[in-house]
Amino acid sequence: xxxxxxxxxxxxxxxxxxxxxxxxxxxxxxxxxxxxxxxxxxxxxxxxxxxxxxxxxxxxxxxxxxxxxxxxxxxxxxxxxxxxxxxxxxxxxxxxxxxxxxxxxxxxxxxxxxxxxxxxxxxxxxxxxxxxxxxxxxxxxxxxxxxxxxxxxxxxxxxxxxxxxxxxxxxxxxxxxxxxxxxxxxxxxxxxxxxxxxxxxxxxxxxxxxxxxxxxxxxxxxxxxxxxxxxxxxxxxxxxxxxxxxxxxxxxxxxxxxxxxxxxxxxxxxxxxxxxxxxxxxxxxxxxxxxxxxxxxxxxxxxxxxxxxxxxxxxxxxxxxxxxxxxxxxxxxxxxxxxxxxxxxxx
Amino acid sequence: xxxxxxxxxxxxxxxxxxxxxxxxxxxxxxxxxxxxxxxxxxxxxxxxxxxxxxxxxxxxxxxxxxxxxxxxxxxxxxxxxxxxxxxxxxxxxxxxxxxxxxxxxxxxxxxxxxxxxxxxxxxxxxxxxxxxxxxxxxxxxxxxxxxxxxxxxxxxxxxxxxxxxxxxxxxxxxxxxxxxxxxxxxxxxxxxxxxxxxxxxxxxxxxxxxxxxxxxxxxxxxxxxxxxxxxxxxxxxxxxxxxxxxxxxxxxxxxxxxxxxxxxxxxxxxxxxxxxxxxxxxxxxxxxxxxxxxxxxxxxxxxxxxxxxxxxxxxxxxxxxxxxxxxx
Numbered sequence: 316x317x318x319x320x321x322x323x324x325x326x327x328x329x330x331x332x333x334x335x336x337x338x339x340x341x342x343x344x345x346x347x348x349x350x351x352x353x354x355x356x357x358x359x360x361x362x363x364x365x366x367x368x369x370x371x372x373x374x375x376x377x378x379x380x381x382x383x384x385x386x387x388x389x390x391x392x393x394x395x396x397x398x399x400x401x402x403x404x405x406x407x408x409x410x411x412x413x414x415x416x417x418x419x420x421x422x423x424x425x426x427x428x429x430x431x432x433x434x435x436x437x438x439x440x441x442x443x444x445x446x447x448x449x450x451x452x453x454x455x456x457x458x459x460x461x462x463x464x465x466x467x468x469x470x471x472x473x474x475x476x477x478x479x480x481x482x483x484x485x486x487x488x489x490x491x492x493x494x495x496x497x498x499x500x501x502x503x504x505x506x507x508x509x510x511x512x513x514x515x516x517x518x519x520x521x522x523x524x525x526x527x528x529x530x531x532x533x534x535x536x537x538x539x540x541x542x543x544x545x546x547x548x549x550x551x552x553x554x555x556x557x558x559x560x561x562x563x564x565x566x567x568x569x570x571x572x573x574x575x576x577x578x579x580x581x582x583x584x585x586x587x588x589x590x591x592x593x594x595x596x597x598x599x600x601x602x603x604x605x606x607x608x609x610x611x612x613x614x615x616x617x618x619x620x621x622x623x624x625x626x627x628x629x630x631x632x633x634x635x636x637x638x639x640x641x642x643x644x645x646x647x648x649x650x651x652x653x654x655x656x657x658x659x660x661x662x
Numbered sequence: 663x664x665x666x667x668x669x670x671x672x673x674x675x676x677x678x679x680x681x682x683x684x685x686x687x688x689x690x691x692x693x694x695x696x697x698x699x700x701x702x703x704x705x706x707x708x709x710x711x712x713x714x715x716x717x718x719x720x721x722x723x724x725x726x727x728x729x730x731x732x733x734x735x736x737x738x739x740x741x742x743x744x745x746x747x748x749x750x751x752x753x754x755x756x757x758x759x760x761x762x763x764x765x766x767x768x769x770x771x772x773x774x775x776x777x778x779x780x781x782x783x784x785x786x787x788x789x790x791x792x793x794x795x796x797x798x799x800x801x802x803x804x805x806x807x808x809x810x811x812x813x814x815x816x817x818x819x820x821x822x823x824x825x826x827x828x829x830x831x832x833x834x835x836x837x838x839x840x841x842x843x844x845x846x847x848x849x850x851x852x853x854x855x856x857x858x859x860x861x862x863x864x865x866x867x868x869x870x871x872x873x874x875x876x877x878x879x880x881x882x883x884x885x886x887x888x889x890x891x892x893x894x895x896x897x898x899x900x901x902x903x904x905x906x907x908x909x910x911x912x913x914x915x916x917x918x919x920x921x922x923x924x925x926x927x928x929x930x931x932x933x934x935x936x937x938x939x940x941x942x943x944x945x946x947x948x949x950x951x952x953x954x955x956x957x958x959x960x961x962x963x964x965x966x967x968x969x970x971x972x973x974x975x976x977x978x979x980x981x982x983x984x985x986x987x988x989x990x
Contacts, residue, residue, distance in 0.1 A: 361913050379916035382945040387874070387913045509872035516911055517874015517940075634908045637872070 337601050344614040348396075351621040355392040356384065360628050360635055390520040395624050395638070396617045397523050398515060398579045399589065401530055403616020404537055405575035406590025407597065407608050411544040412568045413475040416598075419591040420576030422479050423569070426585040427486035427493070428459025429577065430511065434493045437507055438500040448510060449522055449581040453529075456577030459485055464569060475565070513586035513639020515624060526578040533578075536571035540564050541605040548603055586639040589616050592646045596653065619646060706828050708810040710800065715808040718830050719786035723767060723779055723807070726791030727814070731822060731968035733757045735831040735838070741782045743768040752930060752964040752971075774799050780806045788828060790814065790821070822968050838969035845976040846890050853983045862893045863921040864961075866906070869937040875909035876941050882906075883963035883975045887925075891979070915946040923986065924952045925979075928960030957986060 332340065357368055363380045370376055371384035402420075409418045420426070432455025436442040442451065463485050467478030497504040543564040546554040551561060576590065597611035623641040630636065702717040723741035724732045730749065732739060734757060742764040750758065765782055768774035776799065779787075787809040789796065796811055803809045810828050812821055826835035850857070864884040867876040880888070880897045881904045888895040898905050918924055926942070927935035934942050941947055952958050959982035965971030 359913050360911055361916060377949065379919055379946055379949045382949055383913045383916050386945055387911065505870035508870065514872055516872060628911070633910055633914060635875075635911055 332601065337604075337607050340600055341607075341610055341614065344611060344618070348614050348618045348621075351618050351625070352392055352396065355395060355621050355625055356388050358625050358629065359383075359388055360632050390518065390523075391515055391624070392621070393520060394515045394518045394523055394582060395621045397527070397530070398583045398586070399617025399620035400613050401533075401575040401579035402586060402589040402620070403593045403597075403612035403614075404534070404609055405572040405579070406592075406616070407594040407605070407612040408537055408540075408544075408568050408572035408575070409590070410594050410598075411548065411605055411608070412565060412572070413479055414548060415475075415479070416595060417591070418479065419587065420572055421486065421585070421587060421590075423482040423573070423576075424459040424463050424485040424489065425456050425573065425576045426580060426587070427489040428455040428457075429453070429580040430507075430585060431455055431459075431489040431493045433510060434496045434507060438496050446519075446522055449526075452581035452584075453526070453577050456573060456580060459489065460569065460573040460577070464566070478565075478569075509637060510584040512637040513584040513642070514637035515583045515620075516635060516637070518582055522582050526582060529574045529578050533571040533574035536567050537575075537609055538606070540568045540571070541609055544568065544605045545603070548605075584639060586620070586642060588643045588646045589619055592650045593619060595650065599653065706810060706824075708824065708828075709813050709816075710796075710804075710809065710811040713808050713810055715810070715828060716785050719828075721782065721784045722786045722788060722829055723782060723784040724764075725768065725774060725787065725789040725803075726795070727967060728788040728790045728812075728825060729761065730757070730965065730971075731825050732788060732829055732831075733760045734968040734970040735822070735826055735829065735834045737825075737829050737831055739764045740784060741765045741767040741779055743774065749965065754970075757970075774803070776802055776806070779803075786810070786828065788825065790816065818967050818972075825968075835969070838973065842969050842973055842976070845973060845980070849891055849976065849980055849983065852980075853986075856983065856986050856988065857891075857893060860894065860922045861920070862887075862895045862923045862925060863918055864895055864925045865918065865941070866927050866935075867938045867941055871909055871937065873940070874912050876912065876915070876938075877907075877909055878905040880905040882966040883961070883972070884925075886966060886972060886975065887979060891976075912941070912944055912946065915941065915944060915950070918952070919950050921952060922957060924950065924958040925961045925982065926958060928962050928978075930962055930964070932960055932962070934960060959983070959985065 356372070357363075357365060361380075361383065363384065367378075367380045368384055371381035372389070405420045405425075409420050409422065410416055412418075413422070415422075429452035432451040433448045435455075436448060436451035442448060463478060463482045466481035466485070467474070469477060497507065543554065543559040546557045546559045547561070547564065549557075554564075555561060579586070593612050593616040594608055597608045597615060601607035601611055620638060620642060623645045624638040626645065627636040627638055627641040630641075703714040704717050705712050706715050707713075721740045722732065722737065724737075724739045725743050729739070729742045729745055730753070738760050742761060744766055745761070750761070753761065765778065767779040767782070784807040787803050787807050789800075789803065789809060790812045792814060800809070800811065810824075812824060816824070822835060822838075826832045864879040864887065865876055866879040871877070878896060880895065884895055884906075885897075887893045888897060896905060927938050929935055947953055950958070961975070961982050962978040963971075963975045966975070
């Protein structure tokens, strides 16, 4: 039985899958993600036999290749999974919050705040390691987002448009300040070239643990606001009529997406496109149901990130291409193809 | 008052000012006896052509990569551009003093404060930087003083020869060359049996590298060890970019197990260079046969653009090779 239901936000000309098909789709997305997780551990810039990979994962044997699996590929895969989940969910949140299908966490100044803070850390404080960058990036993100929220709040409350404009302004100012710092400090410029590209190589598993509690809080907040965000898609007045507390919903959503995008950027550097594209695709599949969009984004975003990372490892052997670059190359054609095949999804 | 009258008065004023400035310039001569020599010129070839420079230049400004090679030859420039903190840290005390006594006229990129440079009244400017930077300021430098340019692809020995000739410090160069050749010969003689048939690889990592990556060094000091000393070190195929340009993920540290001996960068005290520390901390590195058998050698390379730092590198390489067991 096909379970197609009329789309709730459209004129009724489109159909979206019913709960059963959504669930089947979700299971398929989960299987794809699991397959990619396995491939991410199996495939790398060095050829390692599957038996050695198995041995490295499930036995405490030693050996150069086994160490390579346990010390590099496994942490990298976990980092890719966590960063992907965070980017996908934060993208879904920002698009729902701003009712703008072209929004990604960058519009709130998340990337600009992180990049500026890391530039200060590298250029002025001499920080040089990934763990050192992480906390500066995270703090930079949080501070800038709070600033953007304050700037975007008027006496009448906070409007998404004003918040986004404040975010764009903050991003422009901080981007200029970052460039100025980097120009006067070539060492900082050199050190940040790769960070700016967005990469998950060389991030030890230790960078993930301290960020996980923030992600857990963000996930709970995202689930809590998913219902109200559905109502918000209909417009402020209708949402209020349905009992949605606008300010509370928006503030919680901004906190959640900031924790997610800030944490992901802190770990991997600014990776664009995932947060923009994946919620789009999720919305095409499931329609305007935020909980389903969130669930699909949580599974599809790490899949995009992992497949990009795997490609980045093998297309330029023995070197690699940072995942931030490959993601754009992989994601852009897919998004364009989808846009040409389907009507762009509304919110 | 007519325009013609104004023009005449202006011309007269300008002529008076020029005469006064010439008189003042003459009065300002220091009379140290170098006047005759600096007035004489000789022709020197550089990448920007054949340039007439003073026979015995006294006020030399060095820009870009000419700073430290000139100071290494005992030169005392009046103006320099910035060098990186890491380069300054490994400079011998005397050379550091010479560097710090000079006026800074620009950043370590191609940015030069031309007004400040002109204020130093140089009689010779030595330049090595990117051609893009030369395109920006080259012509203006040449209007300030005779300027010699060498491209970044100039081979280091030819570069040292050219700097010594231009700066009139050829005696110091001769001494350094003799010492260099002596050191190379000594290493070849002492470790010839160990070197023959032993495969080496030189690995490194800079603080510009992405976390989790390193590279195989085949330029700089590594090139000297391969081409002059005769170590069997990997190099890029003909026409390809140097191996050092390719960042390799840590996962490929395991690939180093095919080499008999690994050399890696250390600081002056023999500790792994700071950017390289993440590599030596990996389990993969520790499991390499060369590492576990004591055939991973830390070598100090303070620079590779003039004889002084290269001689220090050879001293470090000599000490490192001395720890290898003799072949039976």
